[in-house]
Amino acid sequence: MQTDARDLLRLLRTVETTTDRRASMPILACARLAATGGRLSVAAWHLGDGGYYQIEGWIDCDGDLAPVAVDPRALIRAIGKARGPVQIEREGNPV
Secondary structure (H helix, E strand, O other), X not given: OEEEHHHHHHHHXXXXXXXXOOOOOHHHHOEEEEEEOOEXXXXXXXXXXXXXXXXXXXXXXXXXXXXXXXXXXXXXXXXXXXXXXXEOOOOOOOO
């Protein structure tokens, strides 16, 4: 899957505010990335305060990406100050 670095960074920074690094369940520190039909979806969930909420955003992309949970902070650091297109691939077989 390939998408614009600046668009992806903007979306990751928005979603990252929802993730909980100190959660008792490590998955809550992650964001879900999935791409199909030319759209990349990035989503995160927050549990607590008597309920839960979700934030999700979409950007255009080329190619598909099977759903994968990633630490958005790590991906932000990896992309850094990249400009132009970035390529994200998932290793292994999707479940």
